Amino acid sequence: MTRRLDGATLRGPLELTADVVVVGSGVAGAAFAREAAALGAAVVVVEAGRWFEPPDFPLASFDAMALMYRDLGASVVLGPMPAPYVQGRMVGGSSPINGAICWRLPRDVYDEWLTADPALRDALPWDELEAVTDSLETRLNVRPTDPTIAGRKNQLLARGAEALGLEHRPIRRNVSGCEGLGRCMQGCPNGRKLSVDATLLADAEAAGTRVVSAVEVRELDLSRGRCVGVRGVTPAGHSVRVKAASVVLAASAIQTPVLLMANGLRHGPVGQNFQCHPGVSMAGRFPEPVRMWEGATQGHEVIGLRHEGLKFEALGFGTAVLAGRLRGVGRELSREFDDMDHQLDWGAAVRAEARGRVLRMGRHPVVLFSPSARDVALFRRGLRVMGEMMLAAGADFVDPGVRGAVARTSKVADLVALEASGPRFAGAYTAAITHMFGTCRMGSDPQQSVVRPDFRHHAVQGLYVADSSVFPTSTGVNPQIPIMALATMCARRALRSPP
Ligand SMILES: Cc1cc2nc3c(=O)[nH]c(=O)nc-3n(C[C@H](O)[C@H](O)[C@H](O)COP(=O)(O)OP(=O)(O)OC[C@H]3O[C@@H](n4cnc5c(N)ncnc54)[C@H](O)[C@@H]3O)c2cc1C
Ligand code: SF4
Known part of the structure; x- marks a missing residue:
């Protein structure tokens, strides 16, 4: 049967x-x-x-989102910081x-x-x-990422953390024979993710x-x-x-x-006490090609500030998603595309203290979430630390992507100022949510x-x-x-x- x-x-x-x-x-x-x-x-x-099945997994990020993610990966929490909450379907x-992180x-x-x-x-x-x-x-064969498939983005994160004296380590992942194709979020085409x-x-x-x-x-x-x-x-x-x-x-x-x-x-409090880890990301450019799409999708993490509610990970996106952080139009944008192999993103997962709520509209959820002042302070701190790690690892410049704050910079002082006096308004930050808890x-x-x-x-x-x-x-x-x-x-x- x-x-x-x-x-x-x-x-x-x-x-x-x-x-x-x-x-x-x-x-x-x-x-x-x-x-x-x-x-x-x-x-x-x-x-x-x-x-x-693995042969069905699409190559392009947006095709994967259309086929395998709920609501095209575009479900959004409502509040001062409308952020996507992402789920597979x-x-x-x-x-x-x-990302296979364990x-x-x-x-x-x-x-x-x-x-x-x-x-x-x-x-x-x-x-x-x-x-x-x-x-x-x-x-699930959980074990640390094999250095031979770590890829540059992961090695640079290790270098940056080392320079700042923060505890870091290869990510423990549920894979077998991972070839570092960097496509975990589109589904592993060779079935290496367990x-x-x-x-x-x-x-x-x-x-x-x-x-x-x-x-x-x-x-x-x-x-x-x-x-x-x-x-x-x-x-x-x-x-x-x-x-x-x-x-x-x-x-x-x-x-x-x-x-x-x-x-x-x-x-009981059904739908209440919604908690999550909003992720903010820092982009940066390196003088050498880093080819962020190569290597284990997420192969290295910095865990030295977990007690503060911050955890940093190298990110691995398809190029279409990475391109969302490029700047300019016309020739400028075209130059940016040519330069994409020098650019990468790292993410900070923030253990937010705010509690939101899941409501129901017909059969559909409506998620309300409003980060607290302390959560927004953690966004700023996370961006500062990631920026400092990137510069210490040799980046030409970093880009926190915060509206109304410093854009591309190569100065640590700008990052210190971002943490101290950057925007207090949660809507200035771009975040995504993949870890959700607490509603029952x-x-x-x-x-x-x-x-x-x-x-x-x-x-x-x-x-x-x-x-x-x-x-x-x-x-x-x-x-x-x-x-x-x-x-x-x-x-x-x-x-x-x-x-
Ligand atoms: C892009 C992304 C990257 C992530 N990376 C990591 C990582 O590296 N490490 C990690 O630990 N966590 C990661 N997470 C989080 C982790 O995958 C989730 O926390 C976990 O999958 C949640 O488990 P779950 O069983 O609650 O929900 P899911 O795994 O999302 O499964 C819920 C299932 O229920 C189905 N369903 C919902 N409603 C109905 C219904 N009415 N009838 C029938 N079926 C229904 C859905 O279609 C879905 O398949 C990531 C999540 C995402 C989206
Ligand atoms: S990094 Fe690539 S090869 Fe490794 S599990 Fe993810 S998609 Fe598969």
Whole structure:
């Protein structure tokens, strides 16, 4: 029996039955399905996006966004700093188009969670979290970027960090035989990224899980305080129903609260406490060609200021995205294009303290987010530090890209002034958001949380949330491995509880 069912090929309604139905096949959904299937459950995963195999991945960034990203990668948070929040929409979720950066949940972040709610100590024991993380890292072959495929952009970041005395290291990534083609965000054309579709979901399929793609779940079947299944729709409008003893939402920190609200489940702070890591970037020009599109897409990171809420990474974009930072028109722009192989971008992921909100408009999310004054100060500090690292690594000039502030400069004094007296208005900064948390957070107090410490919805039996919606706070680091680890623990708890 084939384990895959493409909703786009259905010619009529479909009804399936399972022990567990999982909504979303991304990082959380795949990890949940793998563990649940290993524990013997009959699992059906329902995914809104379609399957892509490495040969299908487009070369150009904008083609990739059109095919594999939600809303062309152009969903935007509303507020003083309208920034794109970017998500994949395909089997594997955001994993096939992410940067492959792997971090374990830092102990200091875990301790923050326990301080806020001591009940989590017993519900999420650190030793279990560590053991689950170890086994995920083994399955995903997580290891530091091989220096032979690091590429110039990553080597220069190391040089800049060294000059400023900041702790740095090759990024730990989930790849195997990475050739440094620099195309992670369009999907690895040679299948070298060990994204969840090719690993955790494949394991789940091997253990009997069925994956239904191209079906968007719209309704939760609720009956007498229990969730007993889901209903979705194919692109042609055929209905798909899955009946199950347990329903697991793994549709991401944006879509999961929308699904709950759309089904009248407004219990607790659903949609509130949205947290994220806005990323600001610094462009720079080097005298020698740096060919930013070559080498591991994101191969080096600076971690010495993580305690301040700042983490720096080399970035790797397709040339079409990089070109967005070029200046001028006509001949000037044409010269800039000729010079593109000398230019690169580095990014600072900011652990923002501000909390936003996900609202629902029909079936669609509206995300409100307004960075705090302290968050904007971190944007300025991050840009200053990146600029200083670039100049120390030999850049001719750097370009912070802040409206109403210094443009291209080669003077450290300008960067110091940017940090001290640059714009206070968040709208002066250009940021993008790829890490999102907290919109159905877990906790023991039903007034302050949406799910219990065992991931079950406070008010509905048989309904679980497995994605980063449940995280009590942001992580300050790239979250895919902590999301997989918590989703694995969610599966253990869901299958242990009486139906
Ligand atoms: C460009 C980019 C780069 C990133 N780089 C990194 C990195 O290097 N390292 C790292 O740790 N993290 C990275 N991240 C973040 C990381 O990928 C996400 O945090 C993680 O994928 C979130 O997991 P998730 O399961 O919550 O959501 P996703 O992985 O996004 O999966 C959610 C899935 O649910 C599906 N879905 C939503 N609604 C429905 C519905 N109603 N019915 C059916 N299906 C539905 C979606 O189509 C999607 O496939 C990156 C993200 C992006 C976008
Ligand atoms: S850097 Fe290139 S080869 Fe390596 S995983 Fe990413 S896309 Fe694949």
